[in-house]
Amino acid sequence: xxxxxxxxxxxxxxxYYPPREEMHANACREVxxxxxxGKLSRxxxxxxxxxxxxxxxxxxxxxxxxxxxxxxxQYECIVLxxxxxxxxDEMALRIMQKFAGAFSKFDFVLFxxxxxxxxxxKQRGLVLGLISNxxxxxxxxxxxxxxxxxxxxVVTSQEVGSEKPHPPIFLAALERAGVKASEAMYxxxxxxxxxVGAREIGMEGVLLDRYDLFQEVTDCPRIKTLAEVVxxx
Numbered sequence: 001x002x003x004x005x006x007x008x009x010x011x012x013x014x015x016y017y018p019p020r021e022e023m024h025a026n027a028c029r030e031v032x033x034x035x036x037x038g039k040l041s042r043x044x045x046x047x048x049x050x051x052x053x054x055x056x057x058x059x060x061x062x063x064x065x066x067x068x069x070x071x072x073x074q075y076e077c078i079v080l081x082x083x084x085x086x087x088x089d090e091m092a093l094r095i096m097q098k099f100a101g102a103f104s105k106f107d108f109v110l111f112x113x114x115x116x117x118x119x120x121x122k123q124r125g126l127v128l129g130l131i132s133n134x135x136x137x138x139x140x141x142x143x144x145x146x147x148x149x150x151x152x153x154v155v156t157s158q159e160v161g162s163e164k165p166h167p168p169i170f171l172a173a174l175e176r177a178g179v180k181a182s183e184a185m186y187x188x189x190x191x192x193x194x195x196v197g198a199r200e201i202g203m204e205g206v207l208l209d210r211y212d213l214f215q216e217v218t219d220c221p222r223i224k225t226l227a228e229v230v231x232x233x
Contacts, residue, residue: 002204002233004152004177005121006170008188009132011048012208013147013226014108020044023106024079027098031091035083043082045211047075052190055133056165072096108141111210113226118150120230127177130154131170131186133163133193152177164188165197174201187229195220206232 007013016023021037021044028035051071054060060071076092076099087095121128128150132138135158142148153176155169162168174181181202188194188207191214195205199220206221206229207214214222221232 001183002126002185003183004127004129004174004179004185005229005233006129006131006173006177006184006186006198006203008164008186008190008194008208009130009134009138011045011189011210012187013114013130014110014141014145016106017109018106023099024095027095028080030098031094033080033085033087033091033095035080035085039083040079042211043079045213046082047078049190049213050078051075052193055163056193059163069093108138108145110145110147111226115146115150117226117229118147120227122150124233126233127152127179129173129177131156131164131173133157133169164193165200167197167201170198170201170203174203185229185232187226191217191220204232 019037021040024040024044025035025037054071060068073089073092073096076096077087077089080087118128129152130142132154134156138156139148139154142151142154153173155173155176157163157169160169160172164170170186174184177184185204185206186194186198188205189210191207195207198205206223207217208226209222209224212224223229223232
């Protein structure tokens with residue numbers, strides 16, 4: 001029986017504001033590239049998956065400066081290629097530098113289905129928690145967005161010193177919740193980091209595929225809205 005449900009943060013519960021599409025389009029414009037915001041959405045999602053996969057393979061922050069630069073350049077190339085724009089690594093880095101200035105001023109906003117779903121889960125008496133590979137304290141954001149009252153705890157990679165998909169961060173969440181792995185479910189938007197990571201320690205993993213990017217995934221529950229979590233308890 002499921003006693004606890006844990007969630008990823010970015011692209012699962014929350015997204016950036018201003019939208020990244022807007023910030024990226026502005027950064028491109030500053031270096032002379034015109035691209036419509038609407039054409040950047042899919043590229044950003046695919047680039048996110050590339051980044052998460054790379055980080056799971058070897059933590060990017062622990063790589064050499066040159067290796068980090070190569071990852072960020074490839075990230076930006078993926079974003080723009082999906083928008084039909086081919087750029088050099090040098091141009092990618094120029095765009096990233098412009099984007100970084102705007103990105104330092106972002107806020108988070110919740111997806112529309114989050115609070116209503118959390119209310120249903122809370123009424124069922126489930127322990128709710130947050131597990132995120134983030135290097136900042138997100139509790140202030142949770143409080144500001146009205147989410148903190150639903151959460152039993154927040155576990156971040158900054159706190160634990162280990163990132164998903166590695167076991168320590170998941171095990172820390174189980175300890176905080178006071179439940180066994182077989183009694184917990186983890187919901188996230190990345191198959192390898194979230195679903196596989198959770199399953200490796202015995203938790204059930206649910207893939208939240210808001211943008212229908214992972215139709216090939218068939219070995220775990222795949223949902224398109226957070227509200228569908230309730231049907232998998």
